[in-house]
Amino acid sequence: MALLMGGRTPVRLAVLFGCIAAAACERIVEVEIPDPEPLLVVEGRIELVKEAPSGTQTIRLRTSDSFFSNRRTPPAVGAVVTVTDGAGVVYPFTEMEPGHHVTHDLHARIGETYSLSIDYEGDRYAASATLLAVAPVDSLYFMYEEATLVNDKEGYRTAIDYTDPPGGPHFYLWEQFVDGVNEPPPSAGNQFNLVSRDELYDGQPVIGIQPNNEVVIEPGAHVVIRQIALSRRGYDFYYALFEQNALGTGNSFSVPPVTIRGNVANTTRPERFPFGFFGAAEVSVAEGVGPAR
Numbered sequence: 001m002a003l004l005m006g007g008r009t010p011v012r013l014a015v016l017f018g019c020i021a022a023a024a025c026e027r028i029v030e031v032e033i034p035d036p037e038p039l040l041v042v043e044g045r046i047e048l049v050k051e052a053p054s055g056t057q058t059i060r061l062r063t064s065d066s067f068f069s070n071r072r073t074p075p076a077v078g079a080v081v082t083v084t085d086g087a088g089v090v091y092p093f094t095e096m097e098p099g100h101h102v103t104h105d106l107h108a109r110i111g112e113t114y115s116l117s118i119d120y121e122g123d124r125y126a127a128s129a130t131l132l133a134v135a136p137v138d139s140l141y142f143m144y145e146e147a148t149l150v151n152d153k154e155g156y157r158t159a160i161d162y163t164d165p166p167g168g169p170h171f172y173l174w175e176q177f178v179d180g181v182n183e184p185p186p187s188a189g190n191q192f193n194l195v196s197r198d199e200l201y202d203g204q205p206v207i208g209i210q211p212n213n214e215v216v217i218e219p220g221a222h223v224v225i226r227q228i229a230l231s232r233r234g235y236d237f238y239y240a241l242f243e244q245n246a247l248g249t250g251n252s253f254s255v256p257p258v259t260i261r262g263n264v265a266n267t268t269r270p271e272r273f274p275f276g277f278f279g280a281a282e283v284s285v286a287e288g289v290g291p292a293r
Contacts (some may be wrong), residue, residue: 038063040076040120042264042276045228046083046129048108050136050284057083057108059093059101061118064275075099079120086113108280116264116278123272127264131280134172134229135162140286142217143208155216156290158223159208166203171230172196173238173281174211179222183215195230195238221290229281237262237277 044059061076075098083091083106093101108114110133118125142156164170173195176183193211217223230238240260262277 037272038074039272040118040123040125040264040266040274040276041073042116042118042125042127042262042274042278044116044276044278046106046108046114046131046280047228048110048131048282050134050282052285053107055107056102056104057091057093057106059083059116059118059278061099061101061120076120079118082117084115084117110282112280114280118264123266123268125264125274126267127262127278129231129234129263129278129280132229132231132282133165134227134282134284135165135170136284137162137225137227137286140223140225140288142288142291143210145213153216155218155293157210157213157215158217158225158288159210160225160227160286161205161207161209162227162284163205164198164201164203168198168202169232170198170202171232171235172198173228173230173234175226175228176212176215177224177226178215178217183212194242195235197235217290219290219292222287223290224285224287227284227286229283231279233263234277234279234281 041062041064042059043062046057059081061079061081062073063076064073077095077098079095079099079101081093081095081101083093083103085091085106091103091106093103096102108131110131113128113130115128116126138161140158140160143159144156145154147154158176174193193213196209211225237260244260260275261273262275264274264276264278266272266274
C-alpha cells in the first residue's frame with residue numbers, strides 16, 4: 001500500500017442513521033478524497049561488504065502511489081544522482097534502469113561520511129551518512145522446529161551466531177535471501193527479528209538468532225544472510241517501517257499510510273519532503289544450503 005497521489009479517489013462509506021421509529025437504516029455516502037501529488041521515495045545505502053569489497057553501489061528512486069493501489073510504487077525516472085565523500089570526491093551514478101542508479105567506482109571506507117544529492121523534477125534532495133563497522137557473522141546454520149501457535153509450519157529456519165563488540169551502542173539490520181529472493185514478511189512482531197540493538201547483550205556472544213523465523217527453508221535452497229550496521233537513526237527508521245508493515249502495507253520498501261520520515265530532505269521545497277532512507281554501512285555476508293529433511 002502506498003501514499004495518495006494526483007487526482008481524487010471516491011470512497012463509499014456505509015453510515016447508519018437512527019430512523020424516526022427507532023429502527024436502523026443504511027445509507028451509502030460517497031466521499032471524494034483528494035490525492036496529493038506523488039512524493040519521491042529514496043532507497044540507498046553505501047556498503048562495504050567484509051567478505052567481498054566492491055566499488056559497486058546502488059541508489060533506487062520511486063514515487064508514491066495511490067493509497068488504494070496494490071502495485072509496486074512507480075520508478076522516479078530522469079533524476080541526477082551523485083554521492084560525495086569526505087574528501088570532496090564526487091561519484092556520479094548512472095541510471096541503468098528506470099529509477100535504478102549505479103556506480104562501480106565508489107570503494108567505501110569505515111568512518112567515512114557520504115553525502116547524497118538528487119536533482120529530480122526541479123527539486124534538490126540531500127542526505128548524509130557515516131559508514132559504521134559491523135560484527136562479522138561467525139556461522140550460519142539451520143535449526144529444525146516443530147509447528148507452534150506462533151509458527152504454523154514445521155521445518156528448518158536459518159540461524160546465525162556472532163559476537164557483539166563491546167562499548168556500544170550497536171544497531172543491526174538483517175536481510176535474508178532465499179534462492180535470490182529477499183524474504184522479510186511484514187508480519188506482526190517482525191521488527192523484533194529484522195532489526196536489533198545491543199542494549200541487553202553489549203559485548204556478548206549472540207547464539208542462534210533467527211533473522212527471519214517465519215520462513216521455512218526447503219532442502220537445497222540457497223540462503224544468504226546479510227548483517228548490516230545501522231546508526232541509531234537508521235534503527236529507528238527501520239523499526240518503525242517494519243512495525244508499520246506489520247499492518248499489511250506491503251513489502252519492506254512500500255510507503256506506509258502513516259508518515260515515517262527518513263533522513264533525506266528536500267532542500268528546494270522542504271514542505272515536499274521525500275520518504276525512504278539513505279545509509280552507509282559495513283555488511284557481513286554468510287550463506288548456506290538448506291539441509292535435507
